[in-house]
Amino acid sequence: MSQFSHFDDAGASRMVNVGAKPATRRVARASGIVRMLPTTLAAICQGPGAKGDVREVARLAGIMAAKRTSDLIPLCHPLALDSVEIQLTPAGDDGLWIESQVEITAKTGVEMEALTAVTVAALTVYDMCKSMDRGMVIERVQLEAKSGGASGEFARPAAGEVGA
Amino acid sequence: MSQFSHFDDAGASRMVNVGAKPATRRVARASGIVRMLPTTLAAICQGPGAKGDVREVARLAGIMAAKRTSDLIPLCHPLALDSVEIQLTPAGDDGLWIESQVEITAKTGVEMEALTAVTVAALTVYDMCKSMDRGMVIERVQLEAKSGGASGEFARPAAGEVGA
Amino acid sequence: MSQFSHFDDAGASRMVNVGAKPATRRVARASGIVRMLPTTLAAICQGPGAKGDVREVARLAGIMAAKRTSDLIPLCHPLALDSVEIQLTPAGDDGLWIESQVEITAKTGVEMEALTAVTVAALTVYDMCKSMDRGMVIERVQLEAKSGGASGEFARPAAGEVGA
Amino acid sequence: MSQFSHFDDAGASRMVNVGAKPATRRVARASGIVRMLPTTLAAICQGPGAKGDVREVARLAGIMAAKRTSDLIPLCHPLALDSVEIQLTPAGDDGLWIESQVEITAKTGVEMEALTAVTVAALTVYDMCKSMDRGMVIERVQLEAKSGGASGEFARPAAGEVGA
Amino acid sequence: MSQFSHFDDAGASRMVNVGAKPATRRVARASGIVRMLPTTLAAICQGPGAKGDVREVARLAGIMAAKRTSDLIPLCHPLALDSVEIQLTPAGDDGLWIESQVEITAKTGVEMEALTAVTVAALTVYDMCKSMDRGMVIERVQLEAKSGGASGEFARPAAGEVGA
Amino acid sequence: MSQFSHFDDAGASRMVNVGAKPATRRVARASGIVRMLPTTLAAICQGPGAKGDVREVARLAGIMAAKRTSDLIPLCHPLALDSVEIQLTPAGDDGLWIESQVEITAKTGVEMEALTAVTVAALTVYDMCKSMDRGMVIERVQLEAKSGGASGEFARPAAGEVGA
Numbered sequence: 001m002s003q004f005s006h007f008d009d010a011g012a013s014r015m016v017n018v019g020a021k022p023a024t025r026r027v028a029r030a031s032g033i034v035r036m037l038p039t040t041l042a043a044i045c046q047g048p049g050a051k052g053d054v055r056e057v058a059r060l061a062g063i064m065a066a067k068r069t070s071d072l073i074p075l076c077h078p079l080a081l082d083s084v085e086i087q088l089t090p091a092g093d094d095g096l097w098i099e100s101q102v103e104i105t106a107k108t109g110v111e112m113e114a115l116t117a118v119t120v121a122a123l124t125v126y127d128m129c130k131s132m133d134r135g136m137v138i139e140r141v142q143l144e145a146k147s148g149g150a151s152g153e154f155a156r157p158a159a160g161e162v163g164a
Numbered sequence: 165m166s167q168f169s170h171f172d173d174a175g176a177s178r179m180v181n182v183g184a185k186p187a188t189r190r191v192a193r194a195s196g197i198v199r200m201l202p203t204t205l206a207a208i209c210q211g212p213g214a215k216g217d218v219r220e221v222a223r224l225a226g227i228m229a230a231k232r233t234s235d236l237i238p239l240c241h242p243l244a245l246d247s248v249e250i251q252l253t254p255a256g257d258d259g260l261w262i263e264s265q266v267e268i269t270a271k272t273g274v275e276m277e278a279l280t281a282v283t284v285a286a287l288t289v290y291d292m293c294k295s296m297d298r299g300m301v302i303e304r305v306q307l308e309a310k311s312g313g314a315s316g317e318f319a320r321p322a323a324g325e326v327g328a
Numbered sequence: 329m330s331q332f333s334h335f336d337d338a339g340a341s342r343m344v345n346v347g348a349k350p351a352t353r354r355v356a357r358a359s360g361i362v363r364m365l366p367t368t369l370a371a372i373c374q375g376p377g378a379k380g381d382v383r384e385v386a387r388l389a390g391i392m393a394a395k396r397t398s399d400l401i402p403l404c405h406p407l408a409l410d411s412v413e414i415q416l417t418p419a420g421d422d423g424l425w426i427e428s429q430v431e432i433t434a435k436t437g438v439e440m441e442a443l444t445a446v447t448v449a450a451l452t453v454y455d456m457c458k459s460m461d462r463g464m465v466i467e468r469v470q471l472e473a474k475s476g477g478a479s480g481e482f483a484r485p486a487a488g489e490v491g492a
Numbered sequence: 493m494s495q496f497s498h499f500d501d502a503g504a505s506r507m508v509n510v511g512a513k514p515a516t517r518r519v520a521r522a523s524g525i526v527r528m529l530p531t532t533l534a535a536i537c538q539g540p541g542a543k544g545d546v547r548e549v550a551r552l553a554g555i556m557a558a559k560r561t562s563d564l565i566p567l568c569h570p571l572a573l574d575s576v577e578i579q580l581t582p583a584g585d586d587g588l589w590i591e592s593q594v595e596i597t598a599k600t601g602v603e604m605e606a607l608t609a610v611t612v613a614a615l616t617v618y619d620m621c622k623s624m625d626r627g628m629v630i631e632r633v634q635l636e637a638k639s640g641g642a643s644g645e646f647a648r649p650a651a652g653e654v655g656a
Numbered sequence: 657m658s659q660f661s662h663f664d665d666a667g668a669s670r671m672v673n674v675g676a677k678p679a680t681r682r683v684a685r686a687s688g689i690v691r692m693l694p695t696t697l698a699a700i701c702q703g704p705g706a707k708g709d710v711r712e713v714a715r716l717a718g719i720m721a722a723k724r725t726s727d728l729i730p731l732c733h734p735l736a737l738d739s740v741e742i743q744l745t746p747a748g749d750d751g752l753w754i755e756s757q758v759e760i761t762a763k764t765g766v767e768m769e770a771l772t773a774v775t776v777a778a779l780t781v782y783d784m785c786k787s788m789d790r791g792m793v794i795e796r797v798q799l800e801a802k803s804g805g806a807s808g809e810f811a812r813p814a815a816g817e818v819g820a
Numbered sequence: 821m822s823q824f825s826h827f828d829d830a831g832a833s834r835m836v837n838v839g840a841k842p843a844t845r846r847v848a849r850a851s852g853i854v855r856m857l858p859t860t861l862a863a864i865c866q867g868p869g870a871k872g873d874v875r876e877v878a879r880l881a882g883i884m885a886a887k888r889t890s891d892l893i894p895l896c897h898p899l900a901l902d903s904v905e906i907q908l909t910p911a912g913d914d915g916l917w918i919e920s921q922v923e924i925t926a927k928t929g930v931e932m933e934a935l936t937a938v939t940v941a942a943l944t945v946y947d948m949c950k951s952m953d954r955g956m957v958i959e960r961v962q963l964e965a966k967s968g969g970a971s972g973e974f975a976r977p978a979a980g981e982v983g984a
Contacts, residue, residue: 005295007216017739052171083345119283131169141302181575242572247837333623335544380499408734411673447611459497466633509903661951663872708827775939787825794961
């Protein structure tokens with residue numbers, strides 16, 4: 001048998017059949033960091049009333065992308081998400097930390113939606129800032145936790161402080 | 165004036181006006197790494213005739229996503245790409261290195277298309293392997309080089325061997 | 329607290345969490361008018377057997393757009409609609425009145441779907457007729473009624489005859 | 493012959509053949525107004541540092557929709573837009589005036605893109621504010637001006653002050 | 657009354673109202689054949705380790721298209737599919753036989769999703785092979801069976817061997 | 821070297837690089853037939869003033885799908901089409917013959933766009949009529965002719981009368 005649930009015994013890709021699974025409450029959280037020049041981070045994080053809010057543009061892009069995850073990831077199931085939230089907070093003087101949380105009651109989980117939200121938000125930060133800092137790097141995009149479903153809970157072990 | 169080309173002087177987002185720019189040849193290369201368990205990498209990289217090709221699924225997802233970059237990144241221009249190529253190669257015993265190259269003759273560059281190709285390919289690797297390795301991490305997504313356009317050449321300085 | 333349900337306390341946009349809401353029967357009706365030259369309206373409303381049916385093209389565009397509302401409106405939830413109907417009827421000698429009705433059993437309402445159906449149908453009327461009447465105006469796009477959900481019933485007070 | 497360029501002589505819809513047209517510089521401007529309660533407008537237009545920026549969400553939605561016009565309007569040509577700008581300004585104490593400008597060098601015009609930008613921005617304002625003011629109305633969505641192409645210039649005659 | 661469920665009594669198209677239907681288990685199977693030169697079929701069906709897997713590309717395209725059926729077919733309901741599987745097997749020495757199976761628990765069936773999966777997979781086979789065999793023909797795309805829903809079971813009568 | 825232009829020497833899929841090709845005038849024509857019960861065909865082909873026009877719905881679906889070909893076929897280039905036309909005419913007493921013609925000036929051809937237009941129009945005919953005739957079959961979907969580009973002209977040899 002294939003080790004990969006997305007391949008059948010002959011190695012053909014397939015959308016895994018979730019028809020027999022019960023719909024349960026599922027939550028997934030993911031995160032990632034965009035590393036940049038301190039001057040870029042300072043420009044993004046100007047106080048209230050600043051001219052232009054990079055984080056809001058990135059947040060909206062991430063939310064919209066989460067809704068379209070099944071259009072992007074070939075074998076993901078289409079899902080009617082209940083909730084998507086994204087936060088972007090400074091991490092040290094050269095990092096913008098992006099966290100997402102996605103919720104649903106469904107037969108399958110929303111890990112990919114949470115990860116897609118983070119990566120598209122990160123790409124949008126890159127796009128908004130690239131004219132001043134083309135060397136930005138997207139780092140450490142990972143699932144933080146998930147709950148619900150037959151595979152049970154997942155929580156990433158702490159790995160030291162973000163931005164350290 | 166706003167420091168961000170995507171905001172006007174009042175801080176309102178806009179699609180930058182490229183109407184007066186000449187269409188020139190533009191190439192962008194990007195890369196990223198998916199870190200995983202060595203057993204996951206071994207399962208992905210089985211020899212010819214293996215049952216299921218994770219890398220081909222990821223490659224197709226990345227190519228298709230590159231074509232839809234302007235649907236995902238709010239202020240990107242829609243572009244009729246001439247070429248998209250994606251390679252996925254092992255990096256050490258626990259990394260899958262993803263590289264993309266995108267080409268076009270247009271008034272604006274294809275950095276975001278190259279980065280989108282890499283990230284969606286990486287997300288697809290995650291999706292295909294997550295049932296065996298939920299702790300995978302997407303690392304070091306970055307622009308490697310670009311050419312063409314008024315902002316000229318960009319080449320990332322070498323940073324040691326990938327996978328080191 | 330923010331006055332806007334789509335912003336959190338820090339002013340960050342979010343998709344409102346409907347996870348705890350029950351799925352209930354919801355109906356929304358919306359309407360709008362396209363004002364045009366009487367000759368344009370006459371050309372649209374030719375009798376049976378006419379060469380080309382502007383209203384059918386607009387109706388299909390509106391139905392298809394209603395299905396894609398969550399792709400267009402950033403913070404709308406993706407929804408699997410049960411029904412979409414659109415009617416286009418003459419209002420006086422210079423107006424085409426567009427009404428939509430959308431139904432679903434879901435955790436959130438379909439007001440935006442009904443309004444999107446009307447506006448995209450109206451835009452399509454404009455597109456089909458613009459070569460003969462570039463001055464057409466889309467007027468009075470509004471929610472007529474909604475039922476279902478915690479916010480209860482809404483019915484717009486009558487405002488005189490349409491087309492008056 | 494059909495009076496409608498989008499129908500052939502038998503009344504069948506078609507995408508008009510622009511193959512023989514030269515690519516020329518084209519600009520289109522459109523506008524519309526969202527009528528609302530004065531308290532709603534006041535909540536939207538809070539000063540710098542306000543918690544949440546409705547206008548920025550609407551602006552991004554309108555820009556993204558302009559890029560997808562040919563997905564929404566059945567017989568529109570797909571176009572690689574050079575520029576999209578959207579402004580939202582108060583009109584009196586109960587109106588939010590939305591203006592768009594779209595530019596391209598192409599064989600066909602961008603009137604529909606400009607009108608789509610306005611209407612989707614208006615729908616997004618409705619979505620963001622509907623929990624406090626379900627009676628909002630989208631009014632007077634119209635083409636303001638266009639230039640370029642065989643049909644020449646169009647400029648709407650002034651009609652008194654907006655918001656009056 | 658219209659003979660067509662997708663038209664109302666006035667002949668206006670509509671999305672059929674399925675609001676009153678119960679959600680039941682539904683399965684649909686469809687198939688089709690791509691006729692081609694024997695040398696083309698031989699190139700596609702090389703053994704394990706071959707350079708490039710046309711069938712895997714077609715399979716992924718078909719699965720992704722099934723998920724987007726309601727974007728393509730104007731009056732189809734949007735559906736959250738539980739499962740999509742596609743098989744491509746040689747039929748004689750000049751045919752590639754494509755079969756799909758789609759499953760869901762919903763108020764409406766998935767015949768169109770199964771047929772869309774087959775046709776887009778077939779189109780992708782054409783695209784991958786057209787540089788060597790432009791004369792390929794897509795034949796006999798048909799529903800094989802469906803179950804679930806008020807209209808009950810459907811099974812196509814056997815019609816002799818495929819590829820005969 | 822791979823026999824397939826869409827695979828590189830290692831068998832990895834890629835979007836073929838058309839960057840060095842000149843943009844030339846390209847036209848493609850495709851066709852297909854939907855076989856059905858004579859009563860179904862009669863219902864579709866009622867005279868002027870009939871209640872509901874199946875062919876118009878199918879035509880619009882085909883035109884819209886042609887515009888989205890690069891979203892559906894993984895390795896197709898995104899293209900800004902100049903023209904799409906689709907005709908549906910009775911073939912004998914049990915066939916509906918669908919023909920498309922697509923035109924563009926571009927670096928690559930529009931065969932896939934013409935074939936996608938035909939197949940999605942055919943699927944839409946199936947969808948509109950399936951409640952009365954589930955056994956309909958889509959037959960003989962093929963490229964009729966193409967011109968323009970390095971691979972030159974293609975014209976399918978006549979094969980007897982359609983519908984025979």
